[in-house]
Amino acid sequence: MAKLKINGKIVDIDADDSTPLLWVLREQLGMTGTKYSCGIGICGACTVHINGEAVRSCVVPVSSLDSSQAITTIEGLSTDNSHPLQQAWKELDVPQCGYCQPGMIMTAAVLLNNKPNPTDEDIDAGVTNICRCGTFKRVRQGIHLAADISKRGRS
């Protein structure tokens, strides 16, 4: 039985080695905020953080992980929608259907960690998630706003 460290907690996993992290999260741990959409690592709906990097969990076999890696899912981003991205997303009403948004937010969170003041070019390069409702305009505004909120928080 494998052990994983998810949102700060060590959890026991009982799944075939080839099972993608996505399905362990969704079906063993009941953490359905991480979404299935393409299953081939393209759309980004399943994005989680592994050691601070944005990773598409649908193509990460659970066998490649152990409890030394810190996995963060959308459920672990904050306990109360207080992450600057969540605040900005709420302020701007970013989500439409909302299905891609956990992955979008998790992707943006890593971008902001790496580049606290991202330019539009940084956003273009760092956010490659698909959104069929087309929230991109507000996603871009939201990332900039979150950067501002973070700055205010630090000052």
Place this chain on the structure above:
Amino acid sequence: MKKNRINVSRREFLISSSQLGAGFTLGLYLPNAAFGKTVQQGAAEESATEVPEVNAWVVIEPDDTVIIRIARSEMGQGTLTGLAQMVAEELECDWSKVTTEYPTPGQNLARDRVWRSFSTGGSRGIRDSHSYVRKGGAVARYLLVEAAAEQWGVPMSECRAASSVITHVPSGRKTTYGKVAAAAAESIPPDEVTLKDPKDWKLIGKPVKRLDTDDKLNGKQVFGADLSLPGMLNAAIKACPVFGGKLKSFDAAKVSKLPGVRTVVAVEDNAVAVVAETWWQAKTALDALPISWDEGENATVSTASIEQMLDEGLTSSDRVFVGNENGDVKKSLPAAMKTVEATYRYPFQNHATMEPMNATARWTEQRCEVWCPTQNGAAALDAAAEAAGLPVEKCEVYKIHLGGGFGRRGSFHDFVKQAVAIAKQMPGIPVKLLWSREEDMAHGHYHPITKCKLVGGLDEKGNLSSLHVRISGQSILASVRPKSMKNGVDMAIFQGFRADGDHAISYSVPNLLVEHAMRNPPVPPGFWRGVNINQNAIYLECFVDELAHAAGRDPLEFRRALMSSHPKSLAVLNAVAEKAGWGKPAAGGVHRGLAVVKTFGSYVAACAEVSVDSNGKLKIHRIVAATDPGYAVNPQQIEAQVSGSFVYGLSALLYGECTIKGGAVEQTNFHDYPSMLIKEMPEVETIVMPSGGFWGGIGEPTIAVAAPAVLNAIFAATGKRIRQIPLKNIDLRSA
């Protein structure tokens, strides 16, 4: 006046937006609430401890929480918030205390369709229901004020309601909705109420925030694919990839020992499903399952064979229907000073909702229940009953938020029928069927394929004197709703070319003939956000641009000359031209293109700015879009819909194409059916200019102007006239 009426139990509202965080918990016990009983019987037993509804649309809790019932489905378009605004406007409630819930389609049937239509498509959510939804709020307000007046022993006319507080004006006494809701629930509603004059609206027209955002920020929002019920199993499915093909056989023994597998079942006559403890186990086993198909007569259908079919229709006189005609094109065209002819093409496209198709079903001989994301709960219920082999009264559908709809989840409930067909083979066990992305790509209800030949005649002044439009191709209605056709004619295919109505042509042409040669390839078509206006707007708006250039005239001025009888269309066109700076120089290398249509009852226009570099690389810099929907219920949501519609529309323009080989769709996932990314997103400037007096749609109209405006701008930039999409197939280097 008192009534003796049984309320529908609040507990029967299984999945509501207000309760979705607790959706799982509710799912544990609620599906049984009305098990084997009528809704009223179930309610009577449970209503003792519950807050009764004021009327079908409004429930008010003792703490003044306002629960507004929404029959249409929220799929990102904001209708949940917009419709709640309309009820709340007349209810005069405190907006900060508003939450919403979905009634079920079964309750709707049991209550004589009190919530009327559940259909959420055709940009109709608000424009079709504004009147009775507002009336629902107004009646509830009446009952609440009446109850307060009765308690005080004063005339109703002396009482005023505002922000959930009722005031007896002469005495200054006050009470709240929560305090009188139970009494109001006992009264008989008035038959007629007076709705507010639009000039008195306080909430309608305001850019209030969406009511459904919080749970979409932290993973709590439950979509159909996320549902979990006690004892639930998971199913993965594969249907014959060839359209019309059948399941011949499968070798279950090869996979039945794989981890978690419970059973392998045939589904209807064309599919096989593996049911396992988890979906990943089911999918893994399905991928390993030997299956043989009877591919049937469509096994040789290809994009090329369909192309031949459409080409024949461009000139044929067989099965040709007239959609709009005035003057005499056949006489006037030969007399024109100059004629221009062009043929355009629009491909099959998949909806590609982010959340693949899914439904969860539980079947017994007495009852069938389905939980699913659907744009039309009532149609889902019909599909469930049909597949269950049970009367509709013994079935129920619980709606769950949709991870995208775009038309795929409205008229087609193939996924519901399949889920029920599987559940029927495992009585009593809830089974969640989830399609893989690959299954979703292979079994869409695709944007129809058409070609269009246009011939235009210019007079000596360079004005358009005659226009002959021949559309050849696929009818959605012939496949989906043949009963809605008259004498074999699909009038929906003439969207944007009609003489009048919601989809009227924006121009007056002295001699006009618009025809459709119906040619239906064996690929299932469907309503795809925008429906037929997507191709028709390209056909007409790009061709009008061609005509303007052939006449040596400015495309804006050429259009204006045809629009003197279309003032609202002219107004949106002028608005985008002015804001974009039409006629003034753009930044270096940037070129502009225009498009205007009336569709879904709204008037929309766009001006696109693009550049194309020497390698043929396109950049769409900006799109200015104007919408006149008559009334604008929530301008912020309109802005979001317009901006979002361009992502859907431009993805279609840039990448959207499903090709057919061996009777099956060749594309399998987002790697070969891409969707545009944020780096390709133009700046979008939205002008919302409601002129009042009518109700137009919002979700779809602007999608149609994105592609033609960009294509016309590409012509301005390169001199290349693009007459087929997607652009991924086209070399854009200058002509």
